[in-house]
Amino acid sequence: MAASGIAFAGQAGEGGAPAGQASSQSAPSSEAIRPFKVHVSDKALKELKARLQATRWPDKETVSDASQGVQLAKLQQLVKYWETGYDWHRLEARLNALPQFVTTIDGVDVQFIHVRSRHPNAMPLILTHGWPGSPLEFIDAIGPLTGPTAYGGKAEDAFDVVIPAIPGHGFSSLPKELGWGPDRVARAWDVLMHRVGYDHYVAQGGDHGSVISDAMARQKPQGLLGIHLNMPATVPPELVKGIHAGDEPPANLPDAERTAYQTLSKFFARNAAYGAMMVTRPQTLGYGLNDSPAGLAAFMYEKITEWTYPSGNAEAVLGRDRILDDISLYWLTGTASSSSRFYWENNNNNFSSAAQRTTEITVPVAITVFPGEIYRAPKSWAQRAYPSMYYFKEVDRGGHFAAWEQPQLFAEEMRSAFRSLRK
Structure with missing residues (x-):
């Protein structure tokens, strides 16, 4: 096992973990935050x-x-x-240059990147990926988010960023029981944000990340100031069947x-x-x-x-x-x-406002519509779906993978969307 406490196994025997799957050989404290490094074996790469x-x-x-x-x-x-x-190995080196960690939440190891801004009073922001994306979607946006002065922003626009891998994705462990849907992940994300030291934060997501962020907003945990979505669930219930x-x-x-x-x-x-x-x-x-x-x-x-x-x-x-x-x-x-x-x-319609129970959300909601999204949410649908929506903007570049495709524009949208929620 590597000194980080997490290693990558090679090709497992029958019934074991797949090649490259993270494995731990110790039983850390349930709330411990352990350093994490990526190392994929040569055997797995040759295979x-x-x-x-x-x-x-x-x-x-x-x-x-x-x-x-x-x-x-x-x-x-x-x-x-x-x-x-x-x-x-190029990607491995880039990831290992970032502050990476793992912690156990509700019996599952959650791996995450946590980059603090050098600017004071940075706003904590948790970013959630989707499928077929991953935490890698947000890597190029870390600089503009945490160091805005180098990317055309102001120091007071800075964020601390937390980028977890959804359980069953990336370097987080694989759930062994039923129940790890959006609501459970949403609760885990609130635990994570408090565990790393934040008493208030904002959340952002597209794809699965949008569904999880919606769930967080419905749950309204103490400290959640607002959410931003780039794939909002806005389809009115009376139109779902016809679509x-x-x-x-x-x-x-x-x-x-x-x-x-x-x-x-x-x-x-x-x-x-x-x-x-x-x-x-x-x-x-x-x-x-x-x-x-x-x-x-x-x-x-x-x-x-x-x-x-x-x-x-x-x-x-x-x-x-x-x-x-x-x-x-x-x-x-x-x-x-x-x-x-x-x-x-x-097992839900991720685009339906009724399926995602968006009208139950009372925390502030911000939405950016990127032109290449699976569908462009109309403002009229968004206002109806999210009664607490306070920010809506249509931009001219980017698609479903907003941060991956347009990291600078994505960061600018986070600055604009969350500026009024800063404490």
């Missing part, structure tokens, strides 16, 4: 390359676009680079609402099968994704490239290495099944 080299490819798609899924030539290029050109059925939108919808309705209707008709599989059969799905890195890459790359703005251009926006950082994290931690189970545990 990954061998599996990539041995990929059994399907036949070529019969269309000239990506309407049947990731195109064969495109994925072969990505996988070849993963095998021969990608360097995991899922592919019905024509009601004739009286204003233009922005009609566009949102049609975008979501198309999403559920043609692009949501991945979610249906994760909601209904995460274990079955995991057998394939946990065994084939090329299969995992195809499953994740499709959504990464589809949801990055402009759609289909993820490698130009994020770069091939950063995309493979994220995919490698899922592979090396063996979290294909456990991350899918979060969908099974949630």
Whole structure:
């Protein structure tokens, strides 16, 4: 075991942890915060390359676009680079240069990054990722958030940032029992923020992070000053059935609402099968994704490239290495099944205001709409869904992975959105 208290095992024997899965050999105090370093064994990395080299490819798609899924030539290029050109140790070194920790909450080890600003009175901010993202989404935003004076901001705009991995994702441990859905994670995040020393804080999230932030706001723990969402649950309950059925939108919808309705209707008709599989059969799905890195890459790359703005251009926006950082994290931690189970545990419509019970929220809510989001939430829907909304802005760049794609713009939005809540 490394001196940090957390090490990475190599390839486990039958029934053991997957290659690269974090393991602890001690029984620390339940509230201890232990330093954390990443180290993936050479054996795990060699096995990954061998599996990539041995990929059994399907036949070529019969269309000239990506309407049947990731195109064969495109994925072969990505996988070849993963095998021969990608360097995991580059990411490992970057992560290990950050203050990383792990603590046990409700029986699960939660790994997190915690960077304090050098500026006094910085606002504590917890950032929650989603799928197929990870805490890596926020790495490039740490500088602008914690050191705003170097990025066009003011010292009084500074944040302390806490970036945890949802249990079952990344370097957090895998839940061994039912119940680790958004509400339980939300309670754990409040424990985490108080445990690291904050009596007040704000929360931000997109994708799963939006659902978890909504849950935190409903729970209204002492010290939560407000939340910011970049994938708000705003769809009015009377429209949900029609959207899922592919019905024509009601004739009286204003233009922005009609566009949102049609975008979501198309999403559920043609692009949501991945979610249906994760909601209904995460274990079955995991057998394939946990065994084939090329299969995992195809499953994740499709959504990464589809949801990055402009759609289909993820490698130009994020770069091939950063995309493979994220995919490698899922592979090396063996979290294909456990991350899918979060969908099974949630089993809800993440876009529906009724499903997420947004009208129960009374803490201040801020929303930024990025143009490449799965759907652009209309302000009229947002105001109805979140009665305590005090900030709403539509920006001109970025997609579903807002902080990953546009870290500077994301940080600027955090400064603007939370400025009035600073103590």
